[in-house]
Amino acid sequence: MRDEAPRPLTAICNALQEQIAHGLLPQGGKLPAERKLSELFDTTRITLREALGQLEAQGLIYREERRGWFVSPPRLAYNPLIRSHFHAMVAEQGRVPATEVLGARLIPASVEICELLELPALSSVYQIRRARRVDGRLVLYVEHYLNPAYFPGIIDFDLTQSLTDLYSSEYGIHYGRVRFDMVPTALHPEAAAPLKVSAGSPALRITRINRDQHGRLIDCDLEYWRHDAIHVSVEVA
Amino acid sequence: MRDEAPRPLTAICNALQEQIAHGLLPQGGKLPAERKLSELFDTTRITLREALGQLEAQGLIYREERRGWFVSPPRLAYNPLIRSHFHAMVAEQGRVPATEVLGARLIPASVEICELLELPALSSVYQIRRARRVDGRLVLYVEHYLNPAYFPGIIDFDLTQSLTDLYSSEYGIHYGRVRFDMVPTALHPEAAAPLKVSAGSPALRITRINRDQHGRLIDCDLEYWRHDAIHVSVEVA
DNA sequence: TAGTGGTCTAGACCACTGA
DNA sequence: CAGTGGTCTAGACCACTAA
Incomplete structure (x- = not known):
């Protein structure tokens, strides 16, 4: 595995996946605000939301309308x-x-x-x-x-x-x-x-x-x- | 049903849904280029892609990597x-x-x-x-x-x-x-x-x-x- | 090689939530 | 009422596909 410079989207996904997998974000817990996260990853909200959308598709996180993003509980x-x-x-x-x-x-x-x-x-x-x-x-x-x-x-x-x-x-x-x-x-x-x-x-x-x-x-x-x-x-x- | 001004995203979804439902776009057929569609609906590619993403989630259309969007065949x-x-x-x-x-x-x-x-x-x-x-x-x-x-x-x-x-x-x-x-x-x-x-x-x-x-x-x-x-x-x- | 999709930037306004 | 998510604008560059 060579260490290619990962695209921002992939980098965000991996970082969040890791944090969730290691339980640093509690199940059912709320993620920080989108603007906070986009600042943290030094990117735009559009890109950040793309990444969140992928994690949502995987079933790792979910959304509540206008309330934010949360870590998915077990199925x-x-x-x-x-x-x-x-x-x-x-x-x-x-x-x-x-x-x-x-x-x-x-x-x-x-x-x-x-x-x-x-x-x-x-x-x-x-x-x-x-x-x-x-x-x-x-x-x-x-x-x-x-x-x-x-x-x-x-x-x-x-x-x-x-x-x-x-x-x-x-x-x-x-x-x-x-x-x-x-x-x-x-x-x-x-x-x-x-x-x-x-x-x-x-x-x-x-x-x-x-x-x-x-x-x-x-x-x-x-x-x-x-x-x-x-x-x-x-x-x- | 009142005739509220629909948001662009909803309008695009509805228009494409209708075209597909009435068979104007053949099954397995390719949709026009994203730039063409965004022009047609007088919006940006970002918004257009959001709409296509929703239709994809519904299973109405699908994507081939770098080749475009197609109408989904029956399940x-x-x-x-x-x-x-x-x-x-x-x-x-x-x-x-x-x-x-x-x-x-x-x-x-x-x-x-x-x-x-x-x-x-x-x-x-x-x-x-x-x-x-x-x-x-x-x-x-x-x-x-x-x-x-x-x-x-x-x-x-x-x-x-x-x-x-x-x-x-x-x-x-x-x-x-x-x-x-x-x-x-x-x-x-x-x-x-x-x-x-x-x-x-x-x-x-x-x-x-x-x-x-x-x-x-x-x-x-x-x-x-x-x-x-x-x-x-x-x-x- | 022209055109396409994939990705990204840097903003903006609005409606709603929660304090 | 401050902050949030939902939505949208108007561009840009790159890698790849198809001709």
């Missing part, structure tokens, strides 16, 4: 083969889950939802919008769409709890077959706002289409995860 | 539960696969590889590095690490073909249990170069740890996919 393990809801999954990994309900209402199903749930045109569906936290950090925005035929009046319950539990205790419905679809993409404005990140941030969109114990399509979830918040594990026998 | 479906190798998977979806061998040699195993394959310290492993294309586009960089005890002399075969087939026909070994781990991240320089993209581009890293029919750890793959090239589907019974 959560997400296993689609294990039937476990959010709170249980998070708690099992020694982290602290939290859920916030953003809205719940009966709406006309969009074309996309009609197709996913195999509903006739102009159907109504329950839409539940929630934001979820791990250790206080907003990491997930979900839209649930439920076939109202199976869950009359569900939006009057406390929806901060697990829907899985509600299905079971109030409606006698349990999950059966599930289809997952995972796509690396960017957050659209409606998902970015509740997560308090800027639209266009990288994300992992996970679509779940759920059937019950009788094979009936009962609901689907559109999940938008911060791309640095999870890793997906699957074990195949 | 490939990747199903970890279906035991199928790259060429078969791609061909089944009506696309054209291609493989290029970048190198094959016996090397001392890194700490990471020792752990993944449960090898003692200072073990040797076969490393096979390959790049894969779909319809001519470079989409995947893979490093395979094989336990040499099970595959003596394998690097002297034609390695552009499927390893699965080689294992079976030459060594009588078949895949058994497999562990997948998927992480949205960015390409490091060693993975970016063979894919001819700039380091730091968003990517999906898929680690596979494979066992044979007797449950022995035989090899592992470190796959780096362009983030806009695939979507992962899993069906759970």
Whole structure:
């Protein structure tokens, strides 16, 4: 390895990577202001932000809209083969889950939802919008769409709890077959706002289409995860 | 919806999105030069590149290092539960696969590889590095690490073909249990170069740890996919 | 060799956050 | 209200690609 003069961008990335790897910046800790950093590295804010963007893409740091840059906590393990809801999954990994309900209402199903749930045109569906936290950090925005035929009046319950539990205790419905679809993409404005990140941030969109114990399509979830918040594990026998 | 004056960045994104959605720019087609576009939208290259970066994050367009911006082709479906190798998977979806061998040699195993394959310290492993294309586009960089005890002399075969087939026909070994781990991240320089993209581009890293029919750890793959090239589907019974 | 993308400089204004 | 991040301007030089 020869010691070539590194480009400013690379130099900044390496320096910050090293500091983070050696724990000099605490997890969840805030980085200094962009102007401070650009001064420190003797460069412009444009270049500095380019470097921060690369570290963000790697999942080492993340942004909160207008609040600054922070060191990313460890990723959560997400296993689609294990039937476990959010709170249980998070708690099992020694982290602290939290859920916030953003809205719940009966709406006309969009074309996309009609197709996913195999509903006739102009159907109504329950839409539940929630934001979820791990250790206080907003990491997930979900839209649930439920076939109202199976869950009359569900939006009057406390929806901060697990829907899985509600299905079971109030409606006698349990999950059966599930289809997952995972796509690396960017957050659209409606998902970015509740997560308090800027639209266009990288994300992992996970679509779940759920059937019950009788094979009936009962609901689907559109999940938008911060791309640095999870890793997906699957074990195949 | 009121008609607020949209910010330049948003306006550029929307305009390009629309053009692409309506097929005015052909799939795989090249966008005009950045300077042309910035002139067209009456803005600077910095701002224009910001917009292109957002579309890239969404997976609508992609970059080839120093060659320009192109419209992304449709994503490939990747199903970890279906035991199928790259060429078969791609061909089944009506696309054209291609493989290029970048190198094959016996090397001392890194700490990471020792752990993944449960090898003692200072073990040797076969490393096979390959790049894969779909319809001519470079989409995947893979490093395979094989336990040499099970595959003596394998690097002297034609390695552009499927390893699965080689294992079976030459060594009588078949895949058994497999562990997948998927992480949205960015390409490091060693993975970016063979894919001819700039380091730091968003990517999906898929680690596979494979066992044979007797449950022995035989090899592992470190796959780096362009983030806009695939979507992962899993069906759970 | 002309034109392109990759990188960088040196500023600026605005909207919002947090004290 | 001071400071921050979000956005934008108007240039520049270099290394590389494609003709």
